[in-house]
Amino acid sequence: METLAMHISNGIIDGPVAAVFAALALAALTVCVLRGRRDLDDRLAPMAGLVAAFIFAVQMLNFPIFTAGVSGHLLGGALAAMLVGPWVGALCVAVVLVVQALIFGDGGVAMLGLNITNMALLGTAVAYVLIAVLLRVLPRTRAGLAVTAFVAAMISVVVASQGFVLEYWLGGTTDLGNNLGGLAGTMAGVHLLIGIGEGLITATTVLTVAKVRPDLVYALRSLPTPVAPAVPVAGGAR
Amino acid sequence: MGAGHGHVLYRESDSPVHRLPPEVKIAAMVVFTIAVVATPREAFWAFGAYALLVAVVAALARVGPRWLLSRALIEVPFVVFAVALPFLGSGDRVEVLGLSLSVDGLHGAWNILAKGTLGVLVSLLLAGTTTTRDLIVGLDRLHCPQVLTQIATFMLRYLDVLVGEARRMRVARISRGDDPRFLWQLRGFAAGIGALFLRAFERGERVYLAMLSRGYTGRMPAVWQGEGAASVGQWLVAATVPVLAASIAATAVVLS
Numbered sequence: 001m002e003t004l005a006m007h008i009s010n011g012i013i014d015g016p017v018a019a020v021f022a023a024l025a026l027a028a029l030t031v032c033v034l035r036g037r038r039d040l041d042d043r044l045a046p047m048a049g050l051v052a053a054f055i056f057a058v059q060m061l062n063f064p065i066f067t068a069g070v071s072g073h074l075l076g077g078a079l080a081a082m083l084v085g086p087w088v089g090a091l092c093v094a095v096v097l098v099v100q101a102l103i104f105g106d107g108g109v110a111m112l113g114l115n116i117t118n119m120a121l122l123g124t125a126v127a128y129v130l131i132a133v134l135l136r137v138l139p140r141t142r143a144g145l146a147v148t149a150f151v152a153a154m155i156s157v158v159v160a161s162q163g164f165v166l167e168y169w170l171g172g173t174t175d176l177g178n179n180l181g182g183l184a185g186t187m188a189g190v191h192l193l194i195g196i197g198e199g200l201i202t203a204t205t206v207l208t209v210a211k212v213r214p215d216l217v218y219a220l221r222s223l224p225t226p227v228a229p230a231v232p233v234a235g236g237a238r
Numbered sequence: 239m240g241a242g243h244g245h246v247l248y249r250e251s252d253s254p255v256h257r258l259p260p261e262v263k264i265a266a267m268v269v270f271t272i273a274v275v276a277t278p279r280e281a282f283w284a285f286g287a288y289a290l291l292v293a294v295v296a297a298l299a300r301v302g303p304r305w306l307l308s309r310a311l312i313e314v315p316f317v318v319f320a321v322a323l324p325f326l327g328s329g330d331r332v333e334v335l336g337l338s339l340s341v342d343g344l345h346g347a348w349n350i351l352a353k354g355t356l357g358v359l360v361s362l363l364l365a366g367t368t369t370t371r372d373l374i375v376g377l378d379r380l381h382c383p384q385v386l387t388q389i390a391t392f393m394l395r396y397l398d399v400l401v402g403e404a405r406r407m408r409v410a411r412i413s414r415g416d417d418p419r420f421l422w423q424l425r426g427f428a429a430g431i432g433a434l435f436l437r438a439f440e441r442g443e444r445v446y447l448a449m450l451s452r453g454y455t456g457r458m459p460a461v462w463q464g465e466g467a468a469s470v471g472q473w474l475v476a477a478t479v480p481v482l483a484a485s486i487a488a489t490a491v492v493l494s
Contacts, residue, residue, distance in 0.1 A: 010275050010357035012350055018275070033383045040385060046446035049392020050439050053400050056393060088389075095389045102264065103247060103365035103373060108357040109268055110275040206401055207433025209439075216439070 007163065008115050010108030017171025022113025028121050029094055036087035039218075048084050052092040055080065058201065059096065071210060075160055077123030079130070079152035081203045083209065085218040088130040095118035118163035127156035131219050145210055145220075146203045153202040154195035161191035247309070247365035254300035255367045259468035260376025262445070262476040267364045269480035273487040274356045280350040281490035287487065291479055294358050299367050306366075310358045370394045375458060379467060388456050395445065400438045407434060 040048065076096075080089030094116050101109050105182030129154040138144035165184040210217050255263070270291075277284045296306060368376070374394070378387045407430055468476075 010271065010350075010353035012354075015276050036385050040388075042446075042450070045379050045388060046392060046396075047439065047443045048389045048398070048447075050435070052389050052393035052398045052437060053396035054438075056397060057400055083429075088385075090388055091386060092393075094391060094446070095386055099370075099390060099393070102361060103368070104369065108275070108354065109271040109361065159490070165326045204432045205431070205435050208436055212436055213439075238277075 008108065008111045008118075008167075010110050011066035012108075012186060013111060013114055013167050014171040015110070017167060018111055018114055019111075021092060021117050021167065022090040024119065025094075025113040025116040029116070030106050032090045032094075036085075036091050039085055039088050043216070044084055044233070046089060047221045048088050048092050051076075051083050051089070052095050054205075056096045056099070059100070075119050075123050075157055075198065077119060077160065078127035078149065078156050078198070079205060081124050081131055081152070081221045082202065082206050083217060086124055088218075089128070090124040090141070093124060112142075114164075114167050118160045121135060122163045122195045123160040124154045126159045127152040128219075135219060142207060142211075146207055149203040149206040153199040154192070157187055157195035157198050158191045161187040247362065248369050249305070249366045251367075253298060253300045253367070255363070256293060258367075258472055258476055259379075260372040261379040262362055262376075262468045263374050264380060266476045267360050270360055270483045271357050273480065273483040274353055277353075277487045277490045278494040281353070281494055284486050284490040288356050288483060291482060292356065292363070295363055296359075301363060306359060306362055309316050309362050309494070310355065310429045317324055338356060345420060366468045371439060371458070372416045378457060380494050384456055391458065392442070392446070395437065397444045399441050399445065400434070403441065404434055407437070414425055447450050454483055 058076055063072075075093070077089065080092045084092060096113050097112065097120060101112050101115070131148055134148040134151060135144075138147060138163065162184065165180070165187055169180055178196055204218065210220065214220055258430075259362075270288075274285075274288055296303070364373075371394075374387050374390050377390070378384070411430070
């Protein structure tokens with residue numbers, strides 16, 4: 001099966017804006033590296049790798065947006081924020097984007113700063129803020145956790161897609177005039193649909209992990225009482 | 239998802255490009271891409287020159303045009319975006335075959351098409367001549383923070399774990415009488431994702447602990463042993479392509 005995935009490619013946004021966002025992304029990633037280094041222990045290191053691999057695989061699922069010709073796909077920022085925390089989570093998504101740009105030609109190398117800002121920084125940050133708030137507001141039940149994961153994933157996807165619209169407004173190589181609003185609307189609408197899919201996948205995954213290994217869910221570590229009682233991992237034939 | 243993505247694009251060969259150390263190739267590729275993007279879009283000749291450079295490197299790497307072009311299809315979604323631009327753009331308009339097209343939009347479409355295609359082609363050249371393991375060694379030698387190379391190492395390693403587990407679970411489901419048609423599969427698919435993640439994690443954790451017990455400290459041995467690091471000569475050889483590209487870009491900027 002031929003799978004396609006595409007981030008912002010070379011030439012869509014002009015050079016100066018791309019350079020500004022590259023500097024922004026570099027500065028933010030430096031902070032993430034410094035903070036993430038503290039988080040990355042023996043339990044989180046393999047988890048971070050798996051989250052990145054999972055996001056990599058999931059980003060191969062692609063939905064073309066025919067009306068505007070731009071395609072959308074799952075992002076995985078909320079899943080990363082939930083399981084490995086905001087710092088390592090942003091790094092995971094950034095690593096996925098760098099590898100995709102370098103060896104799959106997916107997203108231009110010169111546009112990496114833009115792609116990282118939208119998906120790794122904006123997506124993960126929005127998701128983590130939502131997770132932090134919702135986990136404290138909602139009841140500490142499985143349903144509460146599911147709603148948290150779903151909402152965080154859905155909204156973070158829509159916000160990340162609007163990041164592209166902002167960048168296009170700042171430095172799109174073609175002036176769309178009044179059609180920019182249409183681009184924003186199309187991106188938001190399609191990514192709302194994608195967000196629902198992403199929300200379902202994130203909620204299912206997080207719920208399963210929280211049920212069997214609550215110690216692996218970063219977002220639950222800071223909470224006083226666990227959402228679900230710890231169940232020892234069943235051995236058996238795997 | 240068929241085979242592991244890790245080796246999908248690598249082409250086993252012993253060409254001069256394959257023998258170059260990875261860090262040199264990554265640096266050359268990044269500089270080349272930046273030069274392409276910085277070129278004014280009206281300088282049509284410059285893009286021809288870039289294409290020629292790519293063709294020469296592809297020939298040196300013994301990568302055929304069919305292999306390159308069929309894999310360049312990844313950019314199709316953005317080509318569609320480029321095609322829409324002449325209709326959506328504002329400003330001056332021209333009549334082409336009875337259609338009213340925006341001049342700015344036409345330029346924009348050309349810009350995306352040319353720069354996007356060149357970008358995809360050079361990353362395919364890098365992927366075709368460098369294994370993913372070498373790629374990470376190269377990034378490490380370019381002083382990429384260790385947290386990042388560590389995540390990247392595990393990501394590429396666990397992709398195969400993930401794909402393998404997914405295949406085993408699918409076989410298990412089918413052999414228990416599940417009907418693998420799309421709508422019927424959806425519920426099993428949703429329930430399977432969480433299970434897949436956990437199973438892959440537990441397998442991945444064992445891989446990680448096995449690596450730790452064999453002396454893994456967060457970097458691959460090839461990096462700290464320093465074998466095969468690029469010599470000055472290799473840097474100079476590989477620098478020819480980005481230097482040529484940069485001079486083309488500079489000329490185009492001056493002329494425009």
